[in-house]
Amino acid sequence: MKKDTDFAGMKKKMIIAVDGYSSCGKSTFAKMIAREMNCIFIDSGAMYRAVTLWCIRKKFVSGSYIDMQSIVEGLESINVDFVMNPETNMYEILLDSENIETQIRSLDVAKYVSEISQIPEVRNRMVEIQRKTGAGRSIVMDGRDIGTVVFPDADIKIFMTASVDIRAQRRYDEFKARGIDIDLDEVRNSIVARDIADENRDISPLRRAGDAIVLDNSRMTLDAQMSWIREIIQKKFDEGRG
Numbered sequence: 001m002k003k004d005t006d007f008a009g010m011k012k013k014m015i016i017a018v019d020g021y022s023s024c025g026k027s028t029f030a031k032m033i034a035r036e037m038n039c040i041f042i043d044s045g046a047m048y049r050a051v052t053l054w055c056i057r058k059k060f061v062s063g064s065y066i067d068m069q070s071i072v073e074g075l076e077s078i079n080v081d082f083v084m085n086p087e088t089n090m091y092e093i094l095l096d097s098e099n100i101e102t103q104i105r106s107l108d109v110a111k112y113v114s115e116i117s118q119i120p121e122v123r124n125r126m127v128e129i130q131r132k133t134g135a136g137r138s139i140v141m142d143g144r145d146i147g148t149v150v151f152p153d154a155d156i157k158i159f160m161t162a163s164v165d166i167r168a169q170r171r172y173d174e175f176k177a178r179g180i181d182i183d184l185d186e187v188r189n190s191i192v193a194r195d196i197a198d199e200n201r202d203i204s205p206l207r208r209a210g211d212a213i214v215l216d217n218s219r220m221t222l223d224a225q226m227s228w229i230r231e232i233i234q235k236k237f238d239e240g241r242g
């Protein structure tokens with residue numbers, strides 16, 4: 001990227017929305033963009049996972065049981081925040097000041113998160129926090145509804161996809177790297193179930209925004225994805241400088 005491509009040089013803040021299917025590498029990609037552009041990154045999926053972990057801990061969900069009333073009543077008291085980890089230079093999620101970055105990646109959380117993220121009151125509260133976080137500054141945010149609902153006027157909208165098998169293999173490799181013994185089919189089934197739930201829910205379903213650019217990274221390295229986005233950002237930057 002050219003040295004002068006910096007949000008500081010732009011007349012207005014820039015919002016980059018990265019939406020798409022689960023386990024496409026949205027967060028890794030969005031994090032890299034934010035680091036390179038020197039702006040904040042928010043993983044909105046982590047916020048829904050945090051609420052889900054909170055529900056599990058409070059025993060508001062278990063098996064097929066969901067205590068909707070307690071979840072809705074307790075929502076206002078949930079404190080979800082992000083903190084920079086100076087060692088990794090990455091933002092990590094806090095639930096009531098506790099760092100839960102690792103705990104939210106469990107299969108147990110993955111099992112319930114689609115259900116919890118369908119609750120309208122949960123979505124309203126998360127969208128409110130997301131908009132507040134992005135107000136008045138440049139930001140890269142990844143999720144399912146960032147370009148369609150949270151920031152419909154985002155400057156750049158990316159819609160990511162990759163084949164189910166490749167996504168399952170990547171997630172499986174991540175679990176293995178963390179020393180978690182898991183079955184590839186179980187990971188694949190969890191991804192397929194979440195795709196179906198994300199696309200078919202009534203509220204804010206996963207959809208490509210009309211003005212989003214599709215990125216199928218099935219056969220792309222992260223470097224190739226970064227080269228691709230650099231050109232898009234450079235073009236936007238050039239347009240915005242006039």
Ligand code: DC
Nearest residue numbers: 022044045048113117143144145194
């Ligand atoms: O990106 P992820 O897999 O960590 O997201 C976890 C879940 O949260 C996913 O199944 C759908 C939900 N989600 C959502 O409904 N809206 C978002 N903006 C982000 C995630």
